Amino acid sequence: MKKATTDDLKLILKTESAKIIDVRPVDAYNGWKLNIELRGGHIKSAKSLPLKWTNYMDWIEIVRKKGILPEDNLVIYGSKPEDTQKAAIFFQKAGYQNLSVYNQFVEEWSANEQLPMEYLKNYRHLVSASWVNTLIKGQIPAEYENDKFVIVHSHYRNRDAYLSGHIPGAIDMDTLALEAPETWNRRTTEEIKQALEQHGITADTTVILYGKFMFPDNADEFPGSAAGDIGAIRNAFIMMYAGVKDVRILNGGFQSWIDEGFEISYAEETKKPVAEFGANIPVKPELAVDTPEAKHILASDKAELVCVRSWPEYIGEVSGYNYIEAKGRIPGAVFADCGSDAYHMENYRNLDHTTREYHEIEEIWIKNGITPDKHLAFYCGTGWRGSEAWFNAWLMGWPWVSVYDGGWFEWSNDPDNPFETGTPHS
16 A cells, blocks of 8 residues: 655645545644644645445445545545545445545644645534533633533424433434424424523523434324434524523434444433523524515625525425425525435535535535625525524534524415416526
8 A cells, every 4th residue: 555645645635636535533624623633624635434334335436436446546544544544445446446444634734734634614513422421521722712511302293212312321302302393493482492591592602403313103204203414403593692602513413323322311300490590582583584684684795595495395396294285495595405305404414414524515505605704594485494504604603593483384374475386587
């Protein structure tokens, strides 16, 4: 196996003569120092392809989807030489012959501030299962200084998801605690305040949220019950809107907890209400956009309404929901494809449910005219997928991002609002 030096890698970055592959966990790629790196993040322009994914049967499909082809020159690196070597062997067996390994990432690259690295700006709010495990064991994990936290298992009308196994100490929260089923918008400020207080959450509480992917017997009646982390991020959005200062998402949800082999609890944890939330809700009203402001955004050249729906929904083949009759899209909205249907976000997720490499999401958005210099209001049918896309933009540090809370449900319920169907004209 050819070995690349630090000087080799410097030259590669200048000439773009090879593709650099980071085989560390996605959390290390995003910015967490999981080993002994002096700087968190990844080598500039590197692609994230964790060694863990080589256990999947369709690993090579993931590789190809990332645009990594057999004719490419590859440089593979990780935290440990043995990990790098294992990944390189997988590439060789798949027909990749022009490759080398770089084993000095920890000692030389991350230790030298003159060498270019990148990281997800708000990576601290996307935590690993190991980080959460350290927290519940009574130790102080990295990037955490608070003295009170609550772990929230989010679900939609499906407490069986919680009772069938959860992170020790976690309480459950139905998404309906924070959003109203009549409109699927966030509840009133007083209702949000009461719900947060009942769940023991103040403005100063660190809240770690996660979900679980499962398919209950009543999935046809309540399809959102199988939606996993989308519901957790929906709750996170409303908490941040309300004013919770430190909201974090477990990257990969309960699946990441299982993958690490950590203890699972089946006990029903008692919620510990607090007397006062501690801030006037909403502390961050700018995070939420309602229909009047959505119309202003559509008319502005400094803003975009971003449609986070599937293509069949966007062109009006389906409404996406059994309780929404109208089909079509809001005229002028920019398409930001979520995935297959109204309850999944495959195009924003990796196979292990962790968030997709943020460079890839950003690249797709920018090609579609979704850029960080504009006010972006993400929407879907009822707010869940819009909240997840919004969270990705917020994690990237994009400065002016919101959720159009009413989405297609609210827009289509007003017959005076225009709509379109079919493939948009370029």
